[in-house]
Each structure stands twice: as C-alpha cells, then as structure tokens.
Amino acid sequence: VFVGIETTEEESLVECGKFQNRNRDLLSSVKKMQEFGLQVQGGFIVGFDHDKPSVFRNMIDFIQKSGIVTAMVGVLTAPTGTRLFLRLKKEDRIVSDFSGNNTSIMTNIVPKMGMKNLVDGYYKILNSIYAPKPYRRRVITFLKNYKPNSIKHVRPFADSVKAFLKSVWVLGIRDKGRMNYWSLLLWTVFFRPSLFPLSVEFAIYGYHFRKSFSFGMLVESDTQSPSA
Structure with missing residues (x-):
C-alpha cells in the first residue's frame, strides 16, 4: 500500500x-499496517517553507526505523494552477513550468532553504537510505x-529459481555490497525462513534503486549510515 507520509x-x-497525518505517531501507524500484513511504500517530500536543516x-x-523498504523521496514542486503554485507565483518564486516528475531534483520553485541546501540534503537522504548497509538493515x-x-508466490517456480541464481551472481558475487546481500539472506534463513523469496526480491529492489538513483557514488560509511 502506498502512503503519502510527506514529512x-x-x-x-x-x-x-x-x-x-498530524498529531499522531507516524512510526507506530506504519508498523501497525505492517503487522496487519501490508507492505508500506512511503511518499516523502523535502523543500517545504517550514523545513528546518x-x-x-x-x-x-x-x-x-519504520522499515519502509520503498521510500519515494522527492523535492517540493508546484503543479500549475494549484494553491501552492498561485502563492509562490505571487511571491515571484516560480522559475519554470511543472515537469510532472516528483522524484527529480529539478524543482520549479525557489526553496526558502536555498537550492544548494535542498540539493545537498536530498542527495544525503538517498545516499543514506539506499546504500547497501542501511538498506539491508x-x-x-x-x-x-x-x-x-498467508504466504503466496504467484511467480512460476522456474522463474523464481532463475531470478535467485541471477541475484547470486550479480549481487552476491559481482556487486561491491555483496556482504550485505549474504547477511540479509542468512538472517532471513535463520529468523524468517518463510519470507526468503521476499527477502531475495527486496535485495534485487535495492540493487535497482541504487542504479536508478546513480547520481554519484553511494557512499557508505559509519558517519553517513544511520544506526537504526
């Protein structure tokens, strides 16, 4: 289920x-949905006027902390004709047409925090959450x-085996983050064996996310990676 958490x-x-979304424990709300068997995908936005550093x-x-594996993070943009667009136009803060892409750094507004701060912060989020170690955690x-x-797998068995073997080669042998791949699979085998196919699927997702967000090297270090 996709949930617009936003911020x-x-x-x-x-x-x-x-x-x-106000006056509630958002973290507990997400975990409650997960406990009822829902995989929560979250939408997030940065660049609001009230956003602090x-x-x-x-x-x-x-x-x-939420365990939202698929987190779609975008920067604030103003679709043409919306109240946000009209307000920012009055403030002379609209700089281009609305592209429709809400996962791009190319916003059409002048953010209050400054464009450099917004870009740096946006990259920091993606670098942190999709680097191999924090993603595995x-x-x-x-x-x-x-x-x-219930645990149901609709993919044909032969296709599942083929996908798993390919993931072993690409993620478990060739990829620089291979130790995190093996750590994830071993943890799943010992503690949640029934979810092993899902674990492999998420490992493949992580590889896809890192390639999709390849705006630069995804740096993994103790100082950048969250401890959660």
Whole structure:
C-alpha cells in the first residue's frame, strides 16, 4: 500500500494541508499496517517553507526505523494552477513550468532553504537510505515486523529459481555490497525462513534503486549510515 507520509515535520504538514497525518505517531501507524500484513511504500517530500536543516536527518531516521523498504523521496514542486503554485507565483518564486516528475531534483520553485541546501540534503537522504548497509538493515526491520496472513508466490517456480541464481551472481558475487546481500539472506534463513523469496526480491529492489538513483557514488560509511 502506498502512503503519502510527506514529512515528519508538524509545521510542514500544516503547510501542505496533510492534517490527517498530524498529531499522531507516524512510526507506530506504519508498523501497525505492517503487522496487519501490508507492505508500506512511503511518499516523502523535502523543500517545504517550514523545513528546518534537521529535516533531512529526521527523514532518514524515520525511514530507517519504520522499515519502509520503498521510500519515494522527492523535492517540493508546484503543479500549475494549484494553491501552492498561485502563492509562490505571487511571491515571484516560480522559475519554470511543472515537469510532472516528483522524484527529480529539478524543482520549479525557489526553496526558502536555498537550492544548494535542498540539493545537498536530498542527495544525503538517498545516499543514506539506499546504500547497501542501511538498506539491508531497513529490510530486516521490516521483515521482523511483517505478519502476512498467508504466504503466496504467484511467480512460476522456474522463474523464481532463475531470478535467485541471477541475484547470486550479480549481487552476491559481482556487486561491491555483496556482504550485505549474504547477511540479509542468512538472517532471513535463520529468523524468517518463510519470507526468503521476499527477502531475495527486496535485495534485487535495492540493487535497482541504487542504479536508478546513480547520481554519484553511494557512499557508505559509519558517519553517513544511520544506526537504526
């Protein structure tokens, strides 16, 4: 299920009119859905006028602790004709047409925090959550909390075996983050063996995300990787 969480900042939730997300424990809400067998995919936005410099670290920590494996993070943009667009146009903060791509750094507004701060913070989030080690930790966080009503695999058995063997070659041998691949699979075998196919699937997703967001080297270090 895709959930528009948008932001962890209360003032920014007010700014974007996401009142149903206010005054609640968002982390507990996500975990409750996972406990009922739902895989939560989250939508997040940075660049609100009320966002403080801490918003980037707060978002990284929330994504890691929540176990949201697929986190779609975008920068604030103003679709033509919306209240946001009209307000920013009056403030002379619209710089281009709306592209429709909400996972691109190419926003059409002048952010209050400054474009450099927004770009740097956006890259910091993606570098942190999709680097191999924090991604592996986040998948494990999800698998610990996930309680599906039933385990059904619709993919044909032969296709599943082929995908697994290819993942072993690409992720378990060739990829620089291979130790995280093996750590994830071994953890799953010992603690959630029924979810092994899902674990392999998430490992492949992680590889895809790293390639899709290849705006530069995904740096993994103790200082950048969240501890959650």
